[in-house]
Amino acid sequence: MIQVVQAFDRAPIAEVPADDAAALERKLAAATRAMRDRDGWPKPHRRIAILRRAAELLEERQARFALLIAREGGKPLTDATVEVVRAVDGLRNAADEIRNFAGKEIPMGLTPASDGRWAFTTKEPIGVVAAISAFNHPLNLIVHQVAPAVAVGCPVIVKPATTTPLSCLELVALLREAGLDEPWCQTLVTDDNALAEALATDPRVAFLSFIGSARVGWHLRSKLPPGTRCALEHGGAAPVIVDRSAAIERIIEPIAKGGYYHAGQVCVSVQRIFVHAEILDAFTERFAARVAQLRVGDPILPETEVGPLILPRETERVASWIEEATARGARLLGGGRLSETTLVPGIVLDPPADAKLSQLEVFGPVTCIYGFTEMDAAIGIANSLPHAFQAAVFSRDIGPALRAAQRLDASAVMINDHTAFRTDWMPFAGRRHSGYGVGGIPWTMEEMAEDKMIVLRQEG
Incomplete structure (x- = not known):
């Protein structure tokens, strides 16, 4: 069990069951099966409906989530309330982006060799996403990692910070209440760094989303199997x-x-x-x-x-x-x-x-x-x-x-504004040691997707 305490006075809040290696294997297997079953992929209209319903449910429970953030993470209640408002908007942002998330036509006939063809790209989910998150925004960071995965159609396994797992667990439960089947969003709650690394570096994972220290992020990137993509969000001064x-x-x-x-x-x-x-x-x-x-x-x-x-x-x-x-x-x-x-x-x-x-x-x-x-x-x-x-x-x-x-x-x-200004639809990225890849909900959706080009050749 993992004991969760209030950041301010260290008073116990809850005990959360810890996952072990067998649980991780079950979750990876379930996510992999969901990804391989193309006929079972949730349709775009279904993903939009789930994200919008989740936003409605979160908005209804704003006070509960704000208090939870303040207790487990220590963020002042006024700022915690703002975090919940942002998270609601983030879910809606992801749902809205699905309407414009599409490929494009690739011009053909520009050379004799390309004549008589029509080509276009489509978007496909990259695969299973492993999301490792940080404590400082225990709800909104989870939204930034999970909502794009749901929007694109990637199964996601999210590991919250050990100090602040409650907001994550309640958000995932809320997504299930909104209609998302379990294999498409699962949690891994553990204080075992080796187990967290096993999630991040498993060859069945196609994309790692990491928010945390540069030391850990760059270490995990160095251990990724060939072909696994990642986004790292660290910090700076x-x-x-x-x-x-x-x-x-x-x-x-x-x-x-x-x-x-x-x-x-x-x-x-x-x-x-x-x-x-x-x-x-x-x-x-x-x-x-x-x-x-x-x-x-x-x-x-x-x-x-x-x-x-x-x-x-x-x-x-x-x-x-x-x-x-x-x-x-x-x-x-x-x-x-x-x-x-x-x-x-x-x-x-x-x-x-x-x-x-x-x-x-x-x-x-x-x-x-x-x-x-x-x-x-x-x-x-x-x-x-x-x-x-x-x-x-x-x-x-x-x-x-x-x-x-x-x-x-x-x-x-x-x-004429401070360095911590951010909206959740703008690109958000660290340079050099501060990160790799681009955050922000629409930008993360791009990173969690792959383009597939289809070329039709005219007969006759």
Whole structure:
């Protein structure tokens, strides 16, 4: 059994049966049989109906799912409610995309050798999908992996994070209630890393969707059998460039939200803030004042803005990174510990370039502020890490904004918005160490499908 506890106070919530190797084999066999039975593939209209019904059911149970997210994952209830709303929209997005998910005509007759032919492509499901997910969005990440698979027609086996399996289990039950047969969406609940790797690397799996640490993701990719495709979503240390023309009174709130949303446990959370020297002091003063006002505590309380980290060891790690930076001359504003898993939001001023806070993803309620005089120099530092995901620039002048947008090494650059902005239908992808492939529901559907070309030759 796996005991699930509240992230905030470690109080038990539930015990969930753990799957073993025999269970994994049964689930892989069932998914493989479903995939091989082409006559049994659910028709597009059926997949649309299931996803739309699932969205309706989830919307009806919004309050229940939001509380579950807040309890098992520690996300403040207001943000957990937003996550459920996004998940409902994600299911509808996947259903809507089916209407436009199609192949195209390939022109023929362009050469004498291709004359007398008509060619077009169709879309087919790639095969069995293994989805390994993370704790920080325990419902919406599952939707991002499962809904595209259902929409395309791939059987999917989803392994939720051991710390947050309940939202996943309830969503899969909800899909079954909406009419999806069991082999098309199954769960693997385990804290056995070897068993999770066996799922990801089984030759019957055609596509691996992984959301989690770079270390684990790249390891799994190196173990995939020939022909298995994958998408990896890791993290980064998202940079923000604050130009001298930025309106300080307008940018404090979005940067604070981007840095401390879900206690910084977001793969594109604001981490490194580069501020022009002309406004550095004014920005730091206003930003520190806002961060000090953030309400920290029990995530199920409606007033809470910053909740706990997922595990006690994560608070120890983040605290040690802060201590390393301050011992080497950086200055800490705020910070401290509220409970075993809860840290008070902090700001670290000018941590050394080789400090962990400057080099690695902190995944905690900490941001770093650095001053600069030349934007290109700040961009160079921002681009110097081996990972790159989303970035942001704040400026009232179009020239510096576009210059930063063009030069920042990121898959997406937000102008006058924080790095953690995302809609679930936009492409979402890490560069270099930060990931492989493209997320976002329509984009994931493309990755989980294969084109088949059909060529008809005219007789006579």
